[in-house]
Amino acid sequence: MKHTLAMIMAGGKGERLMPLTERRSKPAIPFGGIYLLIDLSLSNCINSGIYKVIVLSQYKSQTLMRHLEGGWNIFSPDLGHYIKIVPPQMMAGEKWYQGTADSIRQNSDLIEQESPKHVLILPGDHVKKMDYARFKAYHESHGADVTISVIEQRKEMADRYGVIEVDDRFLVRGFQEKPQNPKTIPGDTEHVLASMGVYIFKAQVLIDLLKKDDRPDFGKDILPGILKSHRVMAYPYRRENKIEDVFFYVDEDGMRRESTVQTIPDTEYWRDVGTLDSYWNANMDLTGANPSFNLYGKRWPIRTYQRQYPPVKTVFAQESGSKPRAGQALDSLVAHGSIISGGLVRNSVLSYNVFVHSEAGVEESVIMENVVVGHHVRIKKAIIAEGVHIPPHTRIGYQPKKDRERFTVTPRGIIVVTKDDFSG
Secondary structure, three states: OOOEEEEEEEOOOOHHHOOOOOOOOHHHOEEOOOEEOHHHHHHHHHHOOOOEEEEEEOOOOHHHHHHHHHHOOOOOHHHOOEEEEEOOOOOOOOOOOOOHHHHHHOOHHHHHHHOOOEEEEEEOOEEEOOOHHHHHHHHHHOOOOEEEEEEEEEHHHHHHOEEEEEOOOOEEEEEEEOOOOOOOEOOEOOEEEEEEEEEEEEHHHHHHHHHHOOOOOHHHHHHHHHOOOOOEEEEEHHHHOOOOEEEEEEOOOOOEEEEEEOOOHHHHOEEEOOOHHHHHHHHHOOOOOOOOOOOOOOOOOOOOOOOOOOOOEEEOEEOOOOOOEEOEEEOOEEOOOOEEEOOEEEOOEEOOOOEEOOOOEEEOOEEOOOOEEOOOOEEEOEEEOOOOEEOOOOEEOOOHHHHHHHOEEOOOOOEEEOHHHHOO
Protein backbone atom coordinates (compact mmCIF):
# COMPACT_ATOMS: atom_id res chain seq x y z
CA MET A 1 0.00 0.00 0.00
CA LYS A 2 3.09 2.21 -0.27
CA HIS A 3 1.79 4.02 -3.35
CA THR A 4 -1.77 4.58 -2.08
CA LEU A 5 -3.01 7.91 -0.74
CA ALA A 6 -6.13 7.99 1.47
CA MET A 7 -8.38 11.04 1.54
CA ILE A 8 -11.01 11.11 4.28
CA MET A 9 -14.16 13.22 4.00
CA ALA A 10 -14.48 14.82 7.45
CA GLY A 11 -16.34 18.05 6.80
CA GLY A 12 -19.98 17.02 6.95
CA LYS A 13 -22.45 19.24 8.80
CA GLY A 14 -24.39 16.25 10.06
CA GLU A 15 -27.68 18.14 10.12
CA ARG A 16 -29.68 14.95 10.77
CA LEU A 17 -27.56 14.40 13.90
CA MET A 18 -28.54 17.71 15.47
CA PRO A 19 -28.34 18.63 18.33
CA LEU A 20 -25.20 16.46 18.69
CA THR A 21 -23.51 18.35 15.83
CA GLU A 22 -24.37 21.80 17.12
CA ARG A 23 -20.77 22.41 18.19
CA ARG A 24 -18.80 19.76 16.29
CA SER A 25 -18.66 18.09 12.90
CA LYS A 26 -20.16 14.68 12.27
CA PRO A 27 -16.84 12.72 12.27
CA ALA A 28 -16.01 14.29 15.66
CA ILE A 29 -19.02 12.81 17.46
CA PRO A 30 -18.04 10.48 20.34
CA PHE A 31 -18.50 6.76 19.80
CA GLY A 32 -18.04 3.72 22.01
CA GLY A 33 -17.07 5.66 25.11
CA ILE A 34 -13.52 6.70 24.21
CA TYR A 35 -13.47 7.17 20.43
CA LEU A 36 -14.59 9.70 17.85
CA LEU A 37 -16.21 8.39 14.67
CA ILE A 38 -13.21 9.34 12.55
CA ASP A 39 -11.00 6.97 14.58
CA LEU A 40 -12.54 4.01 12.76
CA SER A 41 -11.59 5.22 9.29
CA LEU A 42 -8.10 6.15 10.45
CA SER A 43 -7.62 2.82 12.24
CA ASN A 44 -8.71 0.93 9.12
CA CYS A 45 -6.07 2.87 7.17
CA ILE A 46 -3.28 2.00 9.63
CA ASN A 47 -4.37 -1.63 9.91
CA SER A 48 -4.42 -1.87 6.10
CA GLY A 49 -0.88 -0.50 5.78
CA ILE A 50 -1.84 2.97 4.53
CA TYR A 51 0.36 5.67 6.08
CA LYS A 52 -0.35 8.65 3.83
CA VAL A 53 -3.63 10.22 4.89
CA ILE A 54 -5.27 13.56 4.15
CA VAL A 55 -8.27 14.55 6.28
CA LEU A 56 -10.52 17.09 4.57
CA SER A 57 -12.18 19.10 7.33
CA GLN A 58 -14.70 21.90 7.01
CA TYR A 59 -17.55 22.72 9.39
CA LYS A 60 -16.98 23.19 13.14
CA SER A 61 -13.62 21.49 12.90
CA GLN A 62 -11.94 22.58 16.15
CA THR A 63 -12.85 19.44 18.14
CA LEU A 64 -11.74 17.23 15.25
CA MET A 65 -8.45 19.05 14.75
CA ARG A 66 -7.62 19.01 18.46
CA HIS A 67 -8.30 15.26 18.59
CA LEU A 68 -6.17 14.47 15.53
CA GLU A 69 -3.28 16.70 16.60
CA GLY A 70 -3.30 15.28 20.13
CA GLY A 71 -3.69 11.59 19.39
CA TRP A 72 -2.82 10.83 15.78
CA ASN A 73 0.72 12.22 15.61
CA ILE A 74 2.01 8.66 15.27
CA PHE A 75 3.19 8.93 11.67
CA SER A 76 6.89 9.00 10.77
CA PRO A 77 7.86 11.83 8.39
CA ASP A 78 11.28 10.22 7.96
CA LEU A 79 9.55 7.25 6.31
CA GLY A 80 7.33 9.45 4.19
CA HIS A 81 4.30 8.84 6.39
CA TYR A 82 1.89 11.61 7.36
CA ILE A 83 -1.56 12.74 8.32
CA LYS A 84 -2.54 16.16 6.99
CA ILE A 85 -5.61 18.09 8.12
CA VAL A 86 -6.76 20.24 5.20
CA PRO A 87 -9.64 22.74 5.47
CA PRO A 88 -10.97 24.35 2.27
CA GLN A 89 -8.09 26.21 0.62
CA MET A 90 -10.40 27.99 -1.87
CA MET A 91 -7.77 27.70 -4.60
CA ALA A 92 -10.47 27.70 -7.29
CA GLY A 93 -12.59 30.51 -5.85
CA GLU A 94 -14.09 31.54 -2.57
CA LYS A 95 -16.30 28.57 -1.83
CA TRP A 96 -16.54 25.76 0.69
CA TYR A 97 -16.41 22.11 -0.34
CA GLN A 98 -19.56 21.52 -2.40
CA GLY A 99 -19.44 17.71 -2.45
CA THR A 100 -17.11 14.71 -2.47
CA ALA A 101 -15.69 15.35 -5.93
CA ASP A 102 -15.37 19.09 -5.33
CA SER A 103 -13.45 18.55 -2.09
CA ILE A 104 -10.95 16.33 -3.91
CA ARG A 105 -10.76 18.74 -6.84
CA GLN A 106 -9.93 21.66 -4.55
CA ASN A 107 -6.98 19.63 -3.23
CA SER A 108 -5.88 17.91 -6.44
CA ASP A 109 -2.51 19.68 -6.16
CA LEU A 110 -1.81 17.57 -3.06
CA ILE A 111 -2.43 14.41 -5.08
CA GLU A 112 -0.14 15.57 -7.87
CA GLN A 113 2.59 16.47 -5.38
CA GLU A 114 2.42 12.99 -3.84
CA SER A 115 2.15 11.14 -7.20
CA PRO A 116 0.45 8.01 -5.85
CA LYS A 117 -0.68 5.17 -8.07
CA HIS A 118 -4.06 4.96 -6.36
CA VAL A 119 -6.27 7.31 -4.37
CA LEU A 120 -8.63 5.90 -1.76
CA ILE A 121 -11.61 8.12 -0.89
CA LEU A 122 -13.29 7.41 2.43
CA PRO A 123 -16.13 8.75 4.58
CA GLY A 124 -15.06 9.83 8.06
CA ASP A 125 -18.25 8.84 9.85
CA HIS A 126 -18.95 5.16 9.11
CA VAL A 127 -18.66 2.29 11.57
CA LYS A 128 -16.93 -0.69 9.99
CA LYS A 129 -13.75 -2.76 9.90
CA MET A 130 -12.53 -2.72 6.31
CA ASP A 131 -9.30 -4.08 4.91
CA TYR A 132 -8.39 -1.57 2.22
CA ALA A 133 -5.52 -3.78 1.05
CA ARG A 134 -8.08 -6.40 -0.07
CA PHE A 135 -10.14 -3.63 -1.64
CA LYS A 136 -7.14 -2.42 -3.62
CA ALA A 137 -6.18 -5.97 -4.66
CA TYR A 138 -9.71 -6.55 -6.00
CA HIS A 139 -9.54 -3.23 -7.87
CA GLU A 140 -6.22 -4.17 -9.51
CA SER A 141 -7.13 -7.78 -10.29
CA HIS A 142 -10.23 -6.60 -12.16
CA GLY A 143 -8.31 -4.01 -14.15
CA ALA A 144 -10.60 -1.25 -12.89
CA ASP A 145 -10.20 2.49 -13.29
CA VAL A 146 -12.57 3.04 -10.38
CA THR A 147 -13.97 0.61 -7.82
CA ILE A 148 -16.91 1.35 -5.51
CA SER A 149 -17.54 -0.61 -2.33
CA VAL A 150 -21.16 -1.79 -2.17
CA ILE A 151 -23.31 -3.56 0.39
CA GLU A 152 -26.59 -5.46 0.13
CA GLN A 153 -29.67 -3.71 1.50
CA ARG A 154 -33.35 -4.64 1.37
CA LYS A 155 -34.97 -3.10 -1.69
CA GLU A 156 -37.54 -1.23 0.45
CA MET A 157 -34.60 0.72 1.92
CA ALA A 158 -33.27 1.75 -1.50
CA ASP A 159 -34.63 5.29 -1.24
CA ARG A 160 -32.03 6.00 1.47
CA TYR A 161 -29.00 5.21 -0.68
CA GLY A 162 -27.29 5.57 -3.98
CA VAL A 163 -28.03 2.25 -5.70
CA ILE A 164 -25.54 0.60 -8.04
CA GLU A 165 -26.61 -1.55 -11.00
CA VAL A 166 -24.19 -4.36 -11.88
CA ASP A 167 -23.95 -7.32 -14.22
CA ASP A 168 -23.06 -10.82 -13.08
CA ARG A 169 -19.34 -9.88 -13.05
CA PHE A 170 -20.01 -6.88 -10.78
CA LEU A 171 -19.14 -4.48 -13.56
CA VAL A 172 -21.12 -1.29 -12.88
CA ARG A 173 -23.85 -0.67 -15.47
CA GLY A 174 -25.82 2.16 -13.89
CA PHE A 175 -26.53 4.42 -10.92
CA GLN A 176 -29.79 5.30 -9.22
CA GLU A 177 -29.93 8.04 -6.59
CA LYS A 178 -32.36 7.09 -3.80
CA PRO A 179 -34.76 5.37 -6.23
CA GLN A 180 -38.38 4.50 -5.52
CA ASN A 181 -38.24 1.59 -8.01
CA PRO A 182 -34.69 0.27 -7.72
CA LYS A 183 -32.86 -2.23 -9.89
CA THR A 184 -32.14 -5.27 -7.72
CA ILE A 185 -29.09 -7.56 -7.57
CA PRO A 186 -28.87 -10.05 -10.45
CA GLY A 187 -30.49 -13.26 -9.21
CA ASP A 188 -31.84 -11.61 -6.04
CA THR A 189 -35.07 -9.66 -6.41
CA GLU A 190 -35.27 -8.68 -2.74
CA HIS A 191 -32.00 -6.77 -2.36
CA VAL A 192 -30.15 -3.87 -3.94
CA LEU A 193 -26.49 -2.87 -3.88
CA ALA A 194 -26.02 0.36 -1.95
CA SER A 195 -22.94 2.49 -2.42
CA MET A 196 -20.90 2.78 0.80
CA GLY A 197 -19.24 5.99 -0.35
CA VAL A 198 -15.86 4.22 -0.44
CA TYR A 199 -13.95 4.58 -3.72
CA ILE A 200 -10.54 3.70 -5.08
CA PHE A 201 -9.29 5.38 -8.26
CA LYS A 202 -6.27 5.08 -10.43
CA ALA A 203 -4.70 8.39 -9.49
CA GLN A 204 -4.27 9.70 -13.03
CA VAL A 205 -7.83 8.72 -13.93
CA LEU A 206 -9.08 10.68 -10.93
CA ILE A 207 -7.07 13.79 -11.79
CA ASP A 208 -8.16 13.72 -15.44
CA LEU A 209 -11.83 13.31 -14.50
CA LEU A 210 -11.74 16.22 -12.07
CA LYS A 211 -10.14 18.47 -14.67
CA LYS A 212 -12.76 17.60 -17.31
CA ASP A 213 -15.86 17.67 -15.09
CA ASP A 214 -16.51 20.43 -12.54
CA ARG A 215 -19.64 18.92 -10.99
CA PRO A 216 -19.54 18.43 -7.20
CA ASP A 217 -20.30 14.75 -6.50
CA PHE A 218 -18.93 11.40 -7.63
CA GLY A 219 -22.01 9.21 -7.20
CA LYS A 220 -24.60 11.72 -8.42
CA ASP A 221 -22.63 13.48 -11.13
CA ILE A 222 -19.30 12.17 -12.37
CA LEU A 223 -19.34 8.37 -12.18
CA PRO A 224 -22.65 7.80 -14.03
CA GLY A 225 -21.18 9.59 -17.03
CA ILE A 226 -18.03 7.48 -17.39
CA LEU A 227 -19.47 3.96 -17.55
CA LYS A 228 -18.89 3.71 -21.32
CA SER A 229 -15.41 5.25 -21.28
CA HIS A 230 -13.95 3.70 -18.10
CA ARG A 231 -14.02 0.35 -16.33
CA VAL A 232 -15.97 0.85 -13.09
CA MET A 233 -16.26 -2.13 -10.74
CA ALA A 234 -18.38 -2.82 -7.67
CA TYR A 235 -16.71 -4.42 -4.65
CA PRO A 236 -19.13 -6.72 -2.78
CA TYR A 237 -18.12 -5.78 0.74
CA ARG A 238 -19.75 -8.60 2.68
CA ARG A 239 -18.38 -11.26 0.33
CA GLU A 240 -14.84 -9.94 -0.09
CA ASN A 241 -13.95 -8.15 3.15
CA LYS A 242 -12.12 -10.77 5.22
CA ILE A 243 -10.19 -9.90 8.40
CA GLU A 244 -8.36 -12.35 10.64
CA ASP A 245 -8.16 -11.52 14.34
CA VAL A 246 -7.51 -12.99 17.77
CA PHE A 247 -10.19 -12.93 20.45
CA PHE A 248 -10.44 -14.21 24.00
CA TYR A 249 -13.09 -16.59 25.25
CA VAL A 250 -13.86 -18.64 28.35
CA ASP A 251 -13.91 -22.41 27.86
CA GLU A 252 -16.12 -25.02 29.56
CA ASP A 253 -13.69 -25.23 32.49
CA GLY A 254 -13.84 -21.51 33.08
CA MET A 255 -10.36 -20.87 31.66
CA ARG A 256 -9.64 -17.82 29.52
CA ARG A 257 -8.32 -18.81 26.09
CA GLU A 258 -7.21 -17.14 22.88
CA SER A 259 -8.75 -18.05 19.56
CA THR A 260 -7.63 -17.05 16.07
CA VAL A 261 -10.62 -16.40 13.83
CA GLN A 262 -9.91 -16.48 10.10
CA THR A 263 -12.83 -14.23 9.25
CA ILE A 264 -14.26 -12.33 12.19
CA PRO A 265 -18.08 -11.97 12.18
CA ASP A 266 -18.10 -8.18 12.21
CA THR A 267 -16.19 -7.90 8.91
CA GLU A 268 -19.68 -7.79 7.38
CA TYR A 269 -20.80 -5.02 9.72
CA TRP A 270 -21.41 -1.50 8.36
CA ARG A 271 -23.35 1.46 9.62
CA ASP A 272 -23.59 4.90 8.09
CA VAL A 273 -24.11 6.94 11.24
CA GLY A 274 -26.24 9.55 9.51
CA THR A 275 -29.18 9.84 11.91
CA LEU A 276 -29.69 9.90 15.67
CA ASP A 277 -31.35 6.48 15.51
CA SER A 278 -28.45 4.92 13.58
CA TYR A 279 -25.99 6.52 16.01
CA TRP A 280 -27.81 5.01 19.00
CA ASN A 281 -28.03 1.63 17.24
CA ALA A 282 -24.30 1.60 16.46
CA ASN A 283 -23.44 2.24 20.10
CA MET A 284 -25.86 -0.42 21.33
CA ASP A 285 -24.19 -2.87 18.92
CA LEU A 286 -21.06 -2.62 21.10
CA THR A 287 -22.71 -3.94 24.27
CA GLY A 288 -23.42 -7.43 25.51
CA ALA A 289 -21.39 -10.63 25.71
CA ASN A 290 -21.28 -11.11 21.93
CA PRO A 291 -21.54 -7.63 20.43
CA SER A 292 -22.38 -7.11 16.78
CA PHE A 293 -19.32 -4.88 16.51
CA ASN A 294 -16.41 -6.02 18.66
CA LEU A 295 -13.74 -3.57 19.86
CA TYR A 296 -11.64 -6.20 21.63
CA GLY A 297 -9.67 -7.95 18.91
CA LYS A 298 -5.86 -7.89 19.00
CA ARG A 299 -4.85 -7.72 15.33
CA TRP A 300 -7.29 -5.07 14.10
CA PRO A 301 -7.22 -2.52 16.92
CA ILE A 302 -9.24 0.67 16.91
CA ARG A 303 -6.91 3.48 17.93
CA THR A 304 -7.73 6.84 19.46
CA TYR A 305 -6.43 9.69 21.57
CA GLN A 306 -6.59 8.41 25.17
CA ARG A 307 -7.59 11.01 27.75
CA GLN A 308 -5.71 11.14 31.06
CA TYR A 309 -8.41 10.11 33.52
CA PRO A 310 -8.18 7.69 36.48
CA PRO A 311 -9.65 4.17 36.27
CA VAL A 312 -13.37 3.49 36.40
CA LYS A 313 -14.71 3.11 39.93
CA THR A 314 -17.85 1.40 41.24
CA VAL A 315 -18.65 2.03 44.87
CA PHE A 316 -21.02 0.70 47.53
CA ALA A 317 -21.77 -3.00 47.69
CA GLN A 318 -24.93 -3.14 49.76
CA GLU A 319 -26.94 -5.51 47.60
CA SER A 320 -29.43 -6.66 50.22
CA GLY A 321 -31.54 -5.12 52.98
CA SER A 322 -34.39 -2.66 52.87
CA LYS A 323 -32.36 -0.08 50.88
CA PRO A 324 -29.91 -1.86 48.55
CA ARG A 325 -27.13 0.39 47.27
CA ALA A 326 -24.60 -1.08 44.88
CA GLY A 327 -22.68 0.48 42.00
CA GLN A 328 -22.92 -1.86 39.02
CA ALA A 329 -22.34 -1.80 35.26
CA LEU A 330 -23.79 -4.79 33.40
CA ASP A 331 -23.29 -5.54 29.68
CA SER A 332 -21.93 -2.02 29.27
CA LEU A 333 -18.87 -0.04 28.17
CA VAL A 334 -17.64 2.52 30.70
CA ALA A 335 -14.83 4.97 29.93
CA HIS A 336 -12.06 6.21 32.21
CA GLY A 337 -12.82 8.65 34.99
CA SER A 338 -16.39 7.45 35.46
CA ILE A 339 -17.79 6.64 38.89
CA ILE A 340 -20.90 4.54 39.44
CA SER A 341 -21.79 5.39 43.01
CA GLY A 342 -24.56 3.09 44.06
CA GLY A 343 -26.39 3.25 40.73
CA LEU A 344 -27.09 0.62 38.07
CA VAL A 345 -25.93 0.88 34.45
CA ARG A 346 -27.22 -1.75 32.04
CA ASN A 347 -26.64 -2.22 28.27
CA SER A 348 -25.22 1.27 27.93
CA VAL A 349 -22.15 3.18 26.75
CA LEU A 350 -20.63 5.76 29.11
CA SER A 351 -17.96 8.21 27.96
CA TYR A 352 -15.28 9.85 30.06
CA ASN A 353 -15.92 11.27 33.51
CA VAL A 354 -19.56 10.28 34.00
CA PHE A 355 -20.92 10.21 37.56
CA VAL A 356 -23.95 8.05 38.34
CA HIS A 357 -25.40 8.77 41.78
CA SER A 358 -26.98 6.32 44.21
CA GLU A 359 -30.22 4.62 43.26
CA ALA A 360 -30.06 5.97 39.71
CA GLY A 361 -30.66 3.68 36.75
CA VAL A 362 -29.30 3.97 33.21
CA GLU A 363 -30.52 1.47 30.63
CA GLU A 364 -29.89 1.13 26.86
CA SER A 365 -28.43 4.62 26.66
CA VAL A 366 -25.44 6.55 25.35
CA ILE A 367 -24.00 8.92 27.95
CA MET A 368 -21.37 11.39 26.74
CA GLU A 369 -18.53 12.85 28.77
CA ASN A 370 -18.84 14.98 31.92
CA VAL A 371 -22.46 13.99 32.57
CA VAL A 372 -23.83 13.79 36.11
CA VAL A 373 -26.79 11.48 36.67
CA GLY A 374 -28.53 12.59 39.88
CA HIS A 375 -29.96 10.51 42.73
CA HIS A 376 -33.00 8.39 41.83
CA VAL A 377 -32.82 9.38 38.14
CA ARG A 378 -34.16 6.85 35.62
CA ILE A 379 -32.92 6.92 32.01
CA LYS A 380 -33.94 4.49 29.27
CA LYS A 381 -33.25 4.49 25.52
CA ALA A 382 -31.62 7.90 25.48
CA ILE A 383 -28.63 9.85 24.22
CA ILE A 384 -27.34 12.29 26.84
CA ALA A 385 -25.04 14.91 25.32
CA GLU A 386 -21.84 16.07 26.99
CA GLY A 387 -21.91 18.16 30.14
CA VAL A 388 -25.54 17.54 31.12
CA HIS A 389 -26.34 17.53 34.85
CA ILE A 390 -29.58 15.61 35.31
CA PRO A 391 -31.45 16.67 38.47
CA PRO A 392 -32.50 14.08 41.07
CA HIS A 393 -35.71 12.10 40.44
CA THR A 394 -35.80 13.00 36.72
CA ARG A 395 -37.42 10.42 34.41
CA ILE A 396 -36.19 10.19 30.81
CA GLY A 397 -37.61 7.58 28.44
CA TYR A 398 -40.52 6.53 30.65
CA GLN A 399 -43.14 9.18 29.85
CA PRO A 400 -43.38 9.54 26.05
CA LYS A 401 -45.76 12.50 26.03
CA LYS A 402 -43.73 14.54 28.52
CA ASP A 403 -40.47 13.56 26.79
CA ARG A 404 -41.72 14.93 23.47
CA GLU A 405 -42.73 18.19 25.12
CA ARG A 406 -39.31 18.70 26.63
CA PHE A 407 -36.64 16.91 24.60
CA THR A 408 -35.70 15.91 21.06
CA VAL A 409 -37.28 12.52 20.26
CA THR A 410 -36.26 10.46 17.23
CA PRO A 411 -38.65 8.51 14.96
CA ARG A 412 -37.71 5.36 16.86
CA GLY A 413 -38.43 7.04 20.20
CA ILE A 414 -34.86 7.63 21.38
CA ILE A 415 -34.68 10.65 23.70
CA VAL A 416 -31.87 13.16 23.05
CA VAL A 417 -30.97 15.46 25.94
CA THR A 418 -28.57 18.44 25.90
CA LYS A 419 -27.43 21.00 28.47
CA ASP A 420 -29.95 23.47 27.07
CA ASP A 421 -32.79 21.21 28.12
CA PHE A 422 -31.96 21.84 31.79
CA SER A 423 -30.76 25.42 31.48
CA GLY A 424 -34.02 26.80 32.83
